[in-house]
Amino acid sequence: MIGTLDAKIPSGPLDRKWQSHRDHSRLVSPNNRRKFEIIVVGSGLAGGSAAATLGELGYRVKCFCFQDSPRRAHSIAAQGGINAAKNYQNDGDSVYRLFYDTIKGGDFRSREANVYRLAEVSNLIIDQCVEQGVPFAREYGGLLANRSFGGAQVSRTFYARGQTGQQLLLGCYQALCRQVAAGTVQMFPQTEMLDIVVVDGHAKGIITRNLLTGKIDKYPADAVVLASGGYGNAFYLSTNARGCNVTATYRAYKKGALFANPCFTQIHPTCIPQSGDYQSKLTLMSESLRNDGRVWVPTRKEDCQKPPDQTPEQDRDYYLERKYPSFGNLAPRDISSRAAKEVCDEGRGVGPGGRGVYLDFADAIKRLGEDTIRERYGNLFEIYHKITGENAYKVPMRIYPAVHYTMGGLWVDYNLMSNLPGLHVIGEANFSDHGANRLGASALMQGLADGYFILPYTLPNYLAGQMGKRPSTDHAEFKKAETDVHAKIDNILRVNGNRSLDSIHRELGTLLWNKCGMARNAKGLREALAKIPELRDEFWRTVRVPGKGQDFNQSLERAGRVADFLEFAELMCIDALERDESCGGHFREEHQTPDGEALRDDDNFATVFAWEFQGNGQIAAPKLHREPLHFETVHLTQRSYK
Numbered sequence: 221m222i223g224t225l226d227a228k229i230p231s232g233p234l235d236r237k238w239q240s241h242r243d244h245s246r247l248v249s250p251n252n253r254r255k256f257e258i259i260v261v262g263s264g265l266a267g268g269s270a271a272a273t274l275g276e277l278g279y280r281v282k283c284f285c286f287q288d289s290p291r292r293a294h295s296i297a298a299q300g301g302i303n304a305a306k307n308y309q310n311d312g313d314s315v316y317r318l319f320y321d322t323i324k325g326g327d328f329r330s331r332e333a334n335v336y337r338l339a340e341v342s343n344l345i346i347d348q349c350v351e352q353g354v355p356f357a358r359e360y361g362g363l364l365a366n367r368s369f370g371g372a373q374v375s376r377t378f379y380a381r382g383q384t385g386q387q388l389l390l391g392c393y394q395a396l397c398r399q400v401a402a403g404t405v406q407m408f409p410q411t412e413m414l415d416i417v418v419v420d421g422h423a424k425g426i427i428t429r430n431l432l433t434g435k436i437d438k439y440p441a442d443a444v445v446l447a448s449g450g451y452g453n454a455f456y457l458s459t460n461a462r463g464c465n466v467t468a469t470y471r472a473y474k475k476g477a478l479f480a481n482p483c484f485t486q487i488h489p490t491c492i493p494q495s496g497d498y499q500s501k502l503t504l505m506s507e508s509l510r511n512d513g514r515v516w517v518p519t520r521k522e523d524c525q526k527p528p529d530q531t532p533e534q535d536r537d538y539y540l541e542r543k544y545p546s547f548g549n550l551a552p553r554d555i556s557s558r559a560a561k562e563v564c565d566e567g568r569g570v571g572p573g574g575r576g577v578y579l580d581f582a583d584a585i586k587r588l589g590e591d592t593i594r595e596r597y598g599n600l601f602e603i604y605h606k607i608t609g610e611n612a613y614k615v616p617m618r619i620y621p622a623v624h625y626t627m628g629g630l631w632v633d634y635n636l637m638s639n640l641p642g643l644h645v646i647g648e649a650n651f652s653d654h655g656a657n658r659l660g661a662s663a664l665m666q667g668l669a670d671g672y673f674i675l676p677y678t679l680p681n682y683l684a685g686q687m688g689k690r691p692s693t694d695h696a697e698f699k700k701a702e703t704d705v706h707a708k709i710d711n712i713l714r715v716n717g718n719r720s721l722d723s724i725h726r727e728l729g730t731l732l733w734n735k736c737g738m739a740r741n742a743k744g745l746r747e748a749l750a751k752i753p754e755l756r757d758e759f760w761r762t763v764r765v766p767g768k769g770q771d772f773n774q775s776l777e778r779a780g781r782v783a784d785f786l787e788f789a790e791l792m793c794i795d796a797l798e799r800d801e802s803c804g805g806h807f808r809e810e811h812q813t814p815d816g817e818a819l820r821d822d823d824n825f826a827t828v829f830a831w832e833f834q835g836n837g838q839i840a841a842p843k844l845h846r847e848p849l850h851f852e853t854v855h856l857t858q859r860s861y862k
């Protein structure tokens with residue numbers, strides 16, 4: 221079906237590719253735009269910005285989300301900031317440097333051309349958001365303020381306290397509402413996409429379930445855009461909003477879209493440690509805190525249970541500063557997370573169960589005063605206080621790594637189009653620009669780059685050849701997809717067992733965390749691959765989902781998502797096993813340098829893995845396609861932050 225994967229990267233010098241591509245892409249004339257219907261699944265920063273921009277251009281857009289308002293998309297949770305190469309600090313930043321840091325940060329597993337374009341458009345995002353009134357933090361003189369995030373030696377992160385996602389989403393929501401009022405965008409909140417419809421090989425519609433009434437509907441379109449976010453909740457416990465799931469992308473995968481690098485998961489180093497077995501969610505403490513907080517553990521195991529102020533300075537191990545003197549506490553996430561795991565595995569962790577390290581603000585408070593720290597991070601300290609009951613102005617925070625972001629996603633070419641013509645994928649839902657490890661503050665940049673500045677140019681390139689090709693919902697493919705959706709819902713309700721959804725999902729999450737989490741090895745992955753089908757079988761025999769389909773039924777909603785996680789988890793482990801090297805967040809214990817860093821194998825694995833579903837009910841044994849990665853500007857080197 222699919223030959224060699226062609227990313228359709230434009231020819232020419234790296235810094236001219238995007239301009240030249242725009243110059244040569246096909247256009248849709250203003251009068252014709254209203255003849256095209258575009259479905260956008262997702263109203264977070266990626267989907268919301270795409271829907272608003274396409275509406276403004278004159279297309280007719282239908283935008284779907286499962287929350288009761290687009291304003292509640294998970295993007296609202298983003299705390300620390302958004303990167304851009306403005307060089308307001310005059311500290312040596314440039315488009316090239318942001319590009320380079322991102323390629324290196326991703327451990328050389330992303331596409332040069334995409335990443336360069338991302339760095340190029342980063343500055344436009346800030347301008348656009350400022351015009352919208354996003355209240356970015358400012359310096360005394362009025363210029364926008366910046367702070368640093370991991371993996372960079374410049375300050376390029378724009379922020380609005382610890383609520384950057386919320387403020388950016390409000391800006392985006394205003395733009396979206398303007399289009400709703402203008403009649404170009406129709407919003408469908410509390411509506412979940414359960415399948416895409418493929419007609420003659422092109423994505424031409426979706427099947428949805430109204431979450432309030434249970435009604436199943438069919439929507440045709442000229443193109444479908446998935447902006448459905450990441451799948452970190454496969455692990456059950458993560459920093460993601462509880463609703464985040466893999467359903468939209470996984471069901472597209474089952475309809476022929478390739479899933480790229482599904483095992484690339486980001487484990488964030490600074491989260492509030494898990495406090496009990498029945499916890500349903502973990503909470504991030506933004507990476508921005510590492511601008512002023514110092515990470516340490518006691519040098520001696522015997523000091524670990526003492527209160528932190530009883531461990532004198534000379535008995536503390538500021539292990540990030542010790543191991544990575546150039547980047548110190550701002551070493552990238554994959555590296556900082558592994559370093560935290562390492563000291564805890566040595567028995568030097570603090571807090572209950574020894575699964576924690578300190579993030580200490582005492583020096584910064586001494587230097588800058590408590591008020592300055594409160595101004596910078598006040599809401600994060602408040603969240604920490606509410607959850608732990610501890611005052612982090614007085615005692616160090618306790619943090620531990622947790623699942624946070626997924627670099628894997630549906631495979632897309634340079635136009636952000638999947639291998640299924642008409643199906644475009646943006647934001648965290650695509651396999652994106654972050655390679656094997658995303659740098660902090662780059663997800664918001666990517667989501668908004670995709671939605672405001674890239675898709676609006678690349679989508680017309682597809683649409684220009686599609687005039688009059690939108691099918692009617694009477695088409696057999698719509699009927700078949702609708703029947704399949706009904707059947708899946710009926711099957712879930714029919715089980716009528718006695719085991720709770722949460723207990724099955726939690727068991728899956730624990731398995732993934734232990735075998736396909738911060739460290740993986742072939743033996744563990746094989747064990748997980750043996751266990752996951754058993755758990756899936758258990759789900760289909762014993763799960764209890766009360767209520768009915770034609771009604772408001774949150775258990776049913778969640779059951780569909782957990783059923784997809786139970787299939788998708790297998791793909792994650794297959795991918796992790798096949799990638800027999802370490803890179804970024806994918807740390808295969810068999811492949812490490814003498815000092816415990818990830819050891820890549822560029823000869824065999826400088827490539828994207830993109831998996832094709834084989835159909836016939838077969839979940840295992842998907843077909844592997846490769847997209848070789850070519851590095852023409854950046855030289856492949858062992859990543860070092862020392």
Ligand SMILES: Cc1cc2nc3c(=O)[nH]c(=O)nc-3n(C[C@H](O)[C@H](O)[C@H](O)COP(=O)(O)OP(=O)(O)OC[C@H]3O[C@@H](n4cnc5c(N)ncnc54)[C@H](O)[C@@H]3O)c2cc1C
Pocket residue numbers: 261262263264265266267284285286287290293294295296297298299300301302303384385411412413414447448449450459460461464465467468504506624625646647648649660661662663664665667
């Ligand atoms: C706690 C936290 C803090 C973060 N802080 C930062 C930060 O400071 N800087 C940064 O760059 N990144 C940060 N990130 C990452 C960043 O927030 C996300 O990667 C980004 O917001 C994802 O945006 P998105 O638009 O792709 O998806 P989302 O915001 O997740 O939106 C997904 C949308 O898809 C919809 N959807 C999903 N499935 C379906 C379906 N089947 N049917 C209908 N609708 C569907 C949802 O309703 C939602 O509208 C943070 C992440 C977390 C968890």
